[in-house]
Amino acid sequence: MITQNNIHSIYIHIPFCKNICSYCDFCKFYYHQDSVSRYLKALSLEIHKNYKNEVVDTIYIGGGTPSSLSILELNELFAMLDSISVSSKLEFTVECNIQDLTEEKLILFLKHRVNRLSIGIQSFDTNILSFLDRNISLDQILANLTLAKKYFSNINIDLIYAVPGQTLEVLEKELKTFLSLQIPHISTYSLMIEPHTKLGIQKIMPISEELDGKMYELIHTTLTKHGYQHYEISNYALPGYESKHNLTYWKNEKYYGFGLGASGYIGNIRYTNTKNFNQYLSGNFISETENMNPILIASNQAILGLRTIYGVSKKKWKEISDSNFVEYFSVSDLVDEHILIETEDSYFINPKYWYVLNEILVKFV
Ligand code: SF4
Incomplete structure (x- = not known):
């Protein structure tokens, strides 16, 4: 039994996706209505068993793709979260796939205290979108972003760079598109080709380190020139839009992690939940725990904090x-x-x- 202590943040993992991207190495499964239904019941059990009514400042629903859930399923998910006590400075983020954004879902998010969206776009280039197996057109991306902006001002988008075939000119054009959208936060990731992903199995080779470095530099120079602060190695924000939830991790603070494969830090213990779906459904949530001795705490404090400005x-x-x-x-x-x-x-x-x-x-x- 893990005891709680000074917890101000909650992460919740929704491991379902309607489409699997060619580079994806996250804990996820194909969306299936019956699996979602059983999963939400187990998730509710885990939250009720462990959450001790702390008043939290941040809630983050990540995935997988939380927005792949139907309206009915999202209602069930939010019903279990509505009882969580929150402070007046709450930051409540939901990760969304750009394909899934509908007016009905956005209004539902607002109704349940969500005030920040983190949207997986990954690219504004048609060829790269297709290479990454992201089945959406650029026009649809722009239309859905306009819709999201109608309801939310605090938005992050994820962008992947260093994609084989991508040139500095292509990246420059993508950054121009991003800047034209006036979105206050962006997370940029260099593409990692992991062995068991589709790209890994196809033995796709990464771009050269030299070009990767030039792309990193181009992103940094372009975004900082336009007022974005490079506040963490992969993250840029306009003033006041830094991710409070992610800062919890980087400051080495405590948080609950609920859901398949989620990790948390409570008391002196860091834990990771099982990634085995059936084990999770049976209520055996935690698979690994690590006691944080003073040496580990010191090392984590340095490694996490030094990622940020x-x-x-x-x-x-x-x-x-x-x-x-x-x-x-x-x-x-x-x-x-x-x-x-x-x-x-x-x-x-x-x-x-x-x-x-x-x-x-x-x-x-
Ligand atoms: S949407 Fe995200 S979690 Fe799902 S397959 Fe794509 S990258 Fe992976």
Whole structure:
């Protein structure tokens, strides 16, 4: 039994998709009405068993594709979430696939306190959409985005770059389209070709590291020039539109994770739920737990915080350890090379080196 402590965020996983994308490595299944019905019952059980009436600041329904659920199923999902106590600064995000957006669903989201949409677009280029097995036209994307903007102002879109065949000119055009839409948040991901995805099985080769780097640079330069703050390695926001929910993760704070394959952090334990559908339905939710000892807590604080422009605050570090941050991790070389910057309040990685962030963060493991 895991006991709760200081929890202000809840993640809920809906693992169903109507279409499987060629690159997808997430925990998901084809949408099937009967499976959804059984899943929602198990999810309700898990939430009621564990949620202890904390007042939360963020709720995030991710997937899979939560928006693939029918109106009836969404009503059932929201009915179990309506009893969650929320603060006045609630950020309630639902991940949506652009294909699924209808006026009826958007109005239903609003009725149930949702105030942020995270929309999987992935590309504004017809050839790339088809390569990624995203069955939607550019016109439909633009029409559905206009519809979403009619009801929501706080919107994120996901964009994938470094797609084989994509050129810098194509990416530039996609960024222009994004900027013309005046959407306040964008998450950009370099395409990873995982072995058991369709692209992996077809042995599609990734683009060169050099071109990947140039694309990263182009995204950074274009978006920051237009007022977007590059506040986390993959995320850009206009002022005030940073994702509060994701900042929970990056600040190494506690949260509930409910649903198939979801992970959470409660008390001193990080846990991951089973990815086995039948096991989840039978009520055996958690498959792995990890006790967070002081060394792991310190390492997580550094690795997660240093992904962001805010870095690791000295105040927070003091709560974790009496030692000096730089000495603790033996990273004075990073300070000497101006890769790790120390200010009066925090430590952060010089954004100039974010492109090789993963190599830098190895030093904090
Ligand atoms: S919609 Fe998202 S979760 Fe579903 S297959 Fe595509 S990438 Fe994967």
